[in-house]
Amino acid sequence: MKRELTNQELLDRYIHAVKMMLPPDKMEDIAAEVRSNLESQVEDQAMALGRQLRPDEVSAILKQHGHPAKVAYQYREQPLGRGLISPALFPFYWFTLRAILALWLTIRLIVAVFALQGTSPVGTILLGLGRDVLLAAIIIPAGVTLLFAVGEYLEFKYRYSEKWKPEALGPVPAPSPQPPKPRLMVHIMSGIAWLIFWTLSLYSPWFFWVWGGRGIFSPSEALYAMRFPLWLLAFFGISQSWLSYTRFAASKWRQVLCIGMVAAGVGLAIFLLLTGDLLVAGPKWDPTQAKSLATLNQMIAGVLVLACIVAGLAFLRKFIRIIRRWSSPTRTAHLAS
Amino acid sequence: MNLNAFEHLRLELRRGCLVLAVLAKLRSEYHGYALVKALREGGLEIDENTLYPLLRRLENQKLLASAWRVEDKRNKRFYRLSEEGRAVLAWLLEEWRNINGALEKLSEAPTGARRRKA
Numbered sequence A: 001m002k003r004e005l006t007n008q009e010l011l012d013r014y015i016h017a018v019k020m021m022l023p024p025d026k027m028e029d030i031a032a033e034v035r036s037n038l039e040s041q042v043e044d045q046a047m048a049l050g051r052q053l054r055p056d057e058v059s060a061i062l063k064q065h066g067h068p069a070k071v072a073y074q075y076r077e078q079p080l081g082r083g084l085i086s087p088a089l090f091p092f093y094w095f096t097l098r099a100i101l102a103l104w105l106t107i108r109l110i111v112a113v114f115a116l117q118g119t120s121p122v123g124t125i126l127l128g129l130g131r132d133v134l135l136a137a138i139i140i141p142a143g144v145t146l147l148f149a150v151g152e153y154l155e156f157k158y159r160y161s162e163k164w165k166p167e168a169l170g171p172v173p174a175p176s177p178q179p180p181k182p183r184l185m186v187h188i189m190s191g192i193a194w195l196i197f198w199t200l201s202l203y204s205p206w207f208f209w210v211w212g213g214r215g216i217f218s219p220s221e222a223l224y225a226m227r228f229p230l231w232l233l234a235f236f237g238i239s240q241s242w243l244s245y246t247r248f249a250a251s252k253w254r255q256v257l258c259i260g261m262v263a264a265g266v267g268l269a270i271f272l273l274l275t276g277d278l279l280v281a282g283p284k285w286d287p288t289q290a291k292s293l294a295t296l297n298q299m300i301a302g303v304l305v306l307a308c309i310v311a312g313l314a315f316l317r318k319f320i321r322i323i324r325r326w327s328s329p330t331r332t333a334h335l336a337s
Numbered sequence B: 001m002n003l004n005a006f007e008h009l010r011l012e013l014r015r016g017c018l019v020l021a022v023l024a025k026l027r028s029e030y031h032g033y034a035l036v037k038a039l040r041e042g043g044l045e046i047d048e049n050t051l052y053p054l055l056r057r058l059e060n061q062k063l064l065a066s067a068w069r070v071e072d073k074r075n076k077r078f079y080r081l082s083e084e085g086r087a088v089l090a091w092l093l094e095e096w097r098n099i100n101g102a103l104e105k106l107s108e109a110p111t112g113a114r115r116r117k118a
Helices: A007-019 A028-050 A055-065 A066-072 A090-116 A122-153 A181-203 A205-211 A221-225 A227-246 A253-273 A286-328 B003-025 B034-042 B048-060 B083-109 B111-117
Strands: A215-219 A279-281 B064-071 B075-082
Touching: A007 A055, A007 A066, A028 A055, A028 B034, A028 B048, A028 B075, A055 A205, A066 A090, A066 A253, A066 B048, A090 A122, A090 A286, A122 A253, A122 A286, A181 A227, A215 A286, A221 A227, A221 A253, A227 A253, A253 A286, A279 A286, B003 B048, B003 B083, B034 B048, B034 B075, B048 B064, B075 B083
Parallel strands: none
Antiparallel strands: A215 A279, B064 B075
């Protein structure tokens, strides 16, 4: 038999469900305010009745307050398609749009990685990928919006606002552990090891040239020429981890450094990809290894392409969050006395 | 009678008045739920889900200022009219009175009709 949820559990689940659908930069603040208002309402009704409310009464308050998706929707400023899609349908529209975009992107990336195994040049594959992503960014939202707008016109409305039950909302997940400091320490240590290796290669070219297959494969001219930017990138990477570890700099400055690093890294990776193969025949080249060299180069290119896309998406997300945070007015302004 | 059309027009009419009522009420300080209650007591029924985001929008427009404060052992966000909000409220009230006066005149029976009745 299912255990009846307590008043606090009902409230926690509801707030969590609302919070998960809020814009990330405002979720904590808005969730705190929704909680405070609901707690005041529960307290007010308890006072009027002269007793604690029962869970079914708290559930009724939550239901009357509205479905979490609808509540969260009201706090969105200018969501895509707001004019065409009504609040009742918007949460499903938003979910469908993101799910289709994510699915399409995953499939297209897998196709691109397989294409790298073929004979087409990396540049052509990358250009094709970029063109398709741009087209999909226009066509998919347009198609989904049109579909939902037609549904809206035909008055198709899933009446979730009448059917949902606060008791059916999912439990609040246990809080994840604090950003693991040991992980940051591993970043710092591995970064230092990389820096030492790269410094050696910077000042002792012989060390660099024999790296990779003891002279069978060697780094390309372009990779060799980019030694110093790569060294700088590793240095800033370590600095960023160190600042996070010691919490020395304000969070926003750490984020700015992180964004700068990711942008520089992506730029560098794209530049290297466009220069062609990153490994070439070394001083002790063995022609029977030609196929292995080609496969190795394709794998490196594939990893770089994937890393660029993942980092690019993370970069965009962080960048938008920072812009939003900086452009929003101070929310905790003191009241005029 | 077309109830749907009436309901739609009534909502449109109320939407405009709501901002005015909220601004007028926030000449004193209130937290979200207390404001809902105060508006209800004043005869203006309002959905919580409409009011709370509206408060944030008005704050974004710098018409309201807010602060978190502990009251009854609970952290609450209190809203109050800002200086800019005070000026905007005065203009809006003036506008409201003008509209109200004009509507009073417009809704009176036409002179010709009154004569015929007499």
